[in-house]
Amino acid sequence: xxxxxxxxxxxxxxxESITRMLKRHEDKxxxxxxxxxxxxxxxxxxxxxxxxxxxxxxxxPEAYGGSDMGLMPLLLALETLxxxxxxxxHAVVTAMDALCxxxxxxxxxxxxxxxxxxxxxxxxxxxxxxxxxxxxxFNTATFAKREGDHxxxxxxxxxxxxxxxxxxxxxxxxxxxxxxxxxQGNRTYxxxxxxxxxxxxxxxxxxxxxxxxxxxxxWAIFFENMKVPVENVVGTENGGAQIIFDSxxxxxxxxxxxxxxxVDFLLDRSTRYARERKVFGNRAIGSYQAIAHPLAETKIxxxxxxxxxxxxxxxxxxxxxxxxxxxxxxxxKFKAADVAIKAADHAIETHGGYGFSEEYEVIYYWNTARxxxxxxxxxxxILNFIxxxxxxxxxxx
Amino acid sequence: xxxxxCIKQVPDTTTVIQIDPSGKDIVRDGITYIVSPYDEFAIEExxxxxxxxxxxxxxxxxxxxxxxxxxxxxxxxxxDEAIHVVYEGAPSQLDSLTTAKLIAKALExxxxxxxxxxxxxxxxxxxxxxxxxxxFLNVPQxxxxxxxxxxxxxxxxxxxxxxxxxxxxxxxPALITAQKGLNEPRYPSMKGILKARKxxxxxxxxxxxxxxxxxxxxxxxxxxxxxxPAGKIVGSVAELVKALHEEIKVI
Ligand SMILES: Cc1cc2nc3c(=O)[nH]c(=O)nc-3n(C[C@H](O)[C@H](O)[C@H](O)COP(=O)(O)OP(=O)(O)OC[C@H]3O[C@@H](n4cnc5c(N)ncnc54)[C@H](O)[C@@H]3O)c2cc1C
Numbered sequence: 001x002x003x004x005x006x007x008x009x010x011x012x013x014x015x016e017s018i019t020r021m022l023k024r025h026e027d028k029x030x031x032x033x034x035x036x037x038x039x040x041x042x043x044x045x046x047x048x049x050x051x052x053x054x055x056x057x058x059x060x061p062e063a064y065g066g067s068d069m070g071l072m073p074l075l076l077a078l079e080t081l082x083x084x085x086x087x088x089x090h091a092v093v094t095a096m097d098a099l100c101x102x103x104x105x106x107x108x109x110x111x112x113x114x115x116x117x118x119x120x121x122x123x124x125x126x127x128x129x130x131x132x133x134x135x136x137x138f139n140t141a142t143f144a145k146r147e148g149d150h151x152x153x154x155x156x157x158x159x160x161x162x163x164x165x166x167x168x169x170x171x172x173x174x175x176x177x178x179x180x181x182x183x184q185g186n187r188t189y190x191x192x193x194x195x196x197x198x199x200x201x202x203x204x205x206x207x208x209x210x211x212x213x214x215x216x217x218x219w220a221i222f223f224e225n226m227k228v229p230v231e232n233v234v235g236t237e238n239g240g241a242q243i244i245f246d247s248x249x250x251x252x253x254x255x256x257x258x259x260x261x262x263v264d265f266l267l268d269r270s271t272r273y274a275r276e277r278k279v280f281g282n283r284a285i286g287s288y289q290a291i292a293h294p295l296a297e298t299k300i301x302x303x304x305x306x307x308x309x310x311x312x313x314x315x316x317x318x319x320x321x322x323x324x325x326x327x328x329x330x331x332x333k334f335k336a337a338d339v340a341i342k343a344a345d346h347a348i349e350t351h352g353g354y355g356f357s358e359e360y361e362v363i364y365y366w367n368t369a370r371x372x373x374x375x376x377x378x379x380x381x382i383l384n385f386i387x388x389x390x391x392x393x394x395x396x397x
Numbered sequence: 398x399x400x401x402x403c404i405k406q407v408p409d410t411t412t413v414i415q416i417d418p419s420g421k422d423i424v425r426d427g428i429t430y431i432v433s434p435y436d437e438f439a440i441e442e443x444x445x446x447x448x449x450x451x452x453x454x455x456x457x458x459x460x461x462x463x464x465x466x467x468x469x470x471x472x473x474x475x476x477d478e479a480i481h482v483v484y485e486g487a488p489s490q491l492d493s494l495t496t497a498k499l500i501a502k503a504l505e506x507x508x509x510x511x512x513x514x515x516x517x518x519x520x521x522x523x524x525x526x527x528x529x530x531x532x533f534l535n536v537p538q539x540x541x542x543x544x545x546x547x548x549x550x551x552x553x554x555x556x557x558x559x560x561x562x563x564x565x566x567x568x569x570p571a572l573i574t575a576q577k578g579l580n581e582p583r584y585p586s587m588k589g590i591l592k593a594r595k596x597x598x599x600x601x602x603x604x605x606x607x608x609x610x611x612x613x614x615x616x617x618x619x620x621x622x623x624x625x626p627a628g629k630i631v632g633s634v635a636e637l638v639k640a641l642h643e644e645i646k647v648i
Contacts, residue, residue, distance in 0.1 A: 009465070009466050009469050010469075010590055010593075010594060012466065013469065013470060013473055013585050013590050013593075014587070014590065016431070016470070016584070016585070017584045017585050017586070017587075017590075020584045021584055024581075052586075053584060053586055053587060054586035054587035054588050054589075055587055057587060057588070058587040062591075066587075067587040067588045067590065067591035068591060069587065069590070069591060073587065073590075
């Protein structure tokens, strides 16, 4: 069979599972959202309830305590969660790291980490960005020097989410300097990924007051002679670049899902308010096309973004080559970020001045929606990717 | 202990119900379906009893092809087997009596110690299936159960009654209808969903079970409740009292 756009029974059950879990805790929703959007914490009780559904194992094989269902169930779950106003960045990054481990990690590492991920007991972070290496990962300067059975790591990272609320980070380091790599004629050579404990001796963290990715805090981290056992390397030494590009696809797909789910939340709030609010006479403002049409347009674009996102997850689950998955993952993230911003803008517009009041909650989503345009990858870098890889235009930089 | 749970697929409680042009059915396009909430209490209780000892839980439904989804949910929650009595006619033609006969027929030759039903299905609210099935199976029925203890063959159950609780005893085999408060139903876990994929659903055709499907009670017409008249905001307590006295005449 070629195209089939219906949710399977199994997918419906995943959505239902998450919806019912949320319904059971309905009395806590408002305080949970305040926790996430005002205090930058992800409520433990919500994580617990989310993990209890088994969703953090849905994408892992049964051998590691998972249920081997691919990425789609987690995508649907995050979308559903987000449609209720809860974005779980922890789930996104943990899943991305775990999938990377699954594909490239040693058996020992997988057995040590993945079963704990499946139960929700372990959360993971991803540390790639540096002051001089954001969009350009090849500028990574954090250096890991091999000494016997371990590496000694020195350097610094910035904007790293969840150093306080995850147990381990997947760290991007260099094991060959950029100059040496270029001298060898391969500038992509020399990156190495390793799993490090967030409380490793030699790792210092400093809080960064950032807005945008809510329910999780950002940190600058400094490594001073931090020791990492050799067996914590994921993939091959110096061969990290390919692994990174391969792994970031799942993050983009899941981030897109959070964005399209958020649109559901914002549209729900907007239409509810537009049906009730009367300004001139006895007509609800929702009857004005100036209010209704932007919401209708948002709905159209959301469905488009959602199709792209599902297609990307489908490509991922089919095991298509990373570049092909990347094409759809990038399109999805790009479109989903745009529509989330639109939805937040129109939601605020629909609410007038109340759009800025915390009571109506829609203002919470303004920063978050905007963040998706910049992270996990910027809009410009996506356009670069599409121009170069999908349209075969010459590289501009 | 082997347990049967009779469940029904019903429209989600949040569905905006519309009546279709025939006047005998609701508009079914775009509806999301759920397992009737009282049936979920029944499934949960059955699973708990199974987990406390051993045995099997079988979920059973009478309904159209799409009702398989409800069985899949039951399997994903942890039921071991599922029986689908496929009924292909119009929902308006399937009355409680026929449904109960079909259930009893489907259970012929099947070993069970307990049968659970929800106290009622939340779509047609007929409240008949538990009693009818108990009658056809010739087992005692305890309805509206909020607490259940089983010791050997002995059943001790608490039931809700007006303003209080009644405690009754009976013996296995029996039929129990579940009331809200009995337990908190689990949701299907991902592993459960995965396992459900691998479990077979036994299919029986309603038309081939030798049960006369002619309804004794025929659904003639469905009507939506009249729209609520607009509310009125009163300015003071005195005005409220006056309105209650003179307009609505309740005091
Ligand atoms: C809230 C938040 C949380 C984050 N969490 C994490 C995390 O957990 N882990 C992590 O590793 N990182 C994290 N990041 C970092 C994020 O991934 C980076 O900020 C992002 O990838 C951009 O890198 P940069 O900030 O260095 O921007 P730069 O690379 O300096 O880019 C600046 C601008 O120039 C544009 N630009 C650069 N090169 C080109 C080009 N060739 N063509 C066109 N335009 C170009 C960019 O698109 C951007 O608009 C987080 C960021 C934020 C804001």
